[in-house]
Amino acid sequence: MISKQKHSSQANFFFYLEDTLSSSHPLYILSNRIDWQSFEDAFSPLYCADNGRPAKPIRLMVGLLILKHLRNVSDESVVEQWTENLYYQYFCGLQQFSISPPCAASELTHFRNRIGESGIELIFKESIRVNGKDSDDSDVSVDTTVQEKNITFPTDSKLHKKIIKKCLGIAKKEKLTLRQTYTRTLKKLSVDQRFRNHPKNKGKARKADRKVRTIAGRLVRELIRKLGESSVYQESFALFLRVLAQKKNTKNKVYSLHEPEVVCISKGKEHKKFEFGNKASFVFTRNTGVLVGAMGFRNEFDGHTLQPALEQVGKLTGKSPKTAAVDRGYRGKTKIGETNILIPKPFNDKKQSKYEQKKLKKAHKQRAAIEPIIGHIKTDHRMGRNFYKGIIGDNINILLAASAFNFKRMMNKWKSSICQILNAFLSTLIFIWNQKFQKISLSKF
Secondary structure (H helix, E strand, O other): OOOOOOOOOOOOOOOOHHHHOOOOOHHHHHHHHOOHHHHHHHHHHHOOOOOOOOOOOHHHHHHHHHHHHHHOOOHHHHHHHHOOOHHHHHHOOOOOOOOOOOOOHHHHHHHHHHHHHHHHHHHHHHHHHHOHHHHOOOEEEEEEEEEEEOOOOOOHHHHHHHHHHHHHHHHHHHOOOOOOOOHHHHHHHHHHHOOOOOOOOHHHHHHHHHHHHHHHHHHHHHHHHHHOOOOOOHHHHHHHHHHHHOOOOOOOOOOOOOOOOOEEEOOOOOOOOOEEEEEEEEEEEOOOOOEEEEEEEOOOOHHHHHHHHHHHHHHHHOOOOOEEEOOHHHOOOOEEOOEEEEOOOOOOOOOOOHHHHHHHHHHHHHHOOHHHHHHHHHHHOOOOOEOOOHHHHHHHHHHHHHHHHHHHHHHHHHHHHHHHHHHHHHHHHHHHHHHHHHHHHHHHO
């Protein structure tokens, strides 16, 4: 059930946060710039009107999601910090200081699932609006990166051992008696699998890998026979058999049992040849550096991600960009709708003037500015490793990270403008003091 609005006009014995906190603090300014009513209007229909326990306020939950990615903390940490930070509480809509936690950490997960990808996209749209005229730029740059999933580096032996562990867990839960649990055998095989890079141990390790795979297959087939085809574990068994059947050259491999949608992406990096997760596309304004587009893909060719990314920009900003500067990974398209695609290539002196060549060179130099922006999104706003589940979780994490970057950009801008005002005020005071001091010193003589 949706919570009732609390309107308190009566004077309180305790202090009000609005009167106590500094009005020049970036979080204070941001809380008054965001249109919270738009979230109330969009998310209120997702709740029941008069049935069930009252839910937490929508502004509180949206504010916690923004703060989580803005400060790069987990669900548990942002809930814990909320009780200690007055600015967090004011940002989430409170008027008086509260000593109790705002909600359980798990409620943030339920709220993300409730509003879905479209609700998170609304938060991203609001982050673009907060940036004002800076987001109104007809020239954009586009690039893709890999969002890594929270999985270990996958190997066949790891997956086979996990299958065995899950099969033994299912047998214990259903109280089934297996012919053999292979506990002692697996311990001996684990010893044989160590130090596989040593020339004398390679053959022994390969033999142990094959044996572990055989044991995993035996346990899966035995559980299928005993539980039948109508059991609730059929999807799990199908996934196990798919893992056991895949080979070196198999396409669409499974790299994780708890995240089977993860794909292996090679971006040509020297330090990290393969990354396991999904592809993320970002569009940012070339002259001001505001993110106006953020989308998740699986492992499509970069050129195929360009049209959906530009369509999202038109949907969120209300107009399509005139030019989009990209790298050579997007080759194949020169124009999409009303947007001209600028790809680096040798200049044609006969068809292009020196002015046009200089303009293109400048656009491609500015396009490189998206690389550090992607680096900040990964290190500062929780996109370096994605902890959300499934394909929807991939897209939600990308949108929230992009929203946090836009909000942080405006907070830094307000912070620098306040510093400039203070410096100007101090320099004026110093100038007046110097003038008065000179007059006093001259009058003495």
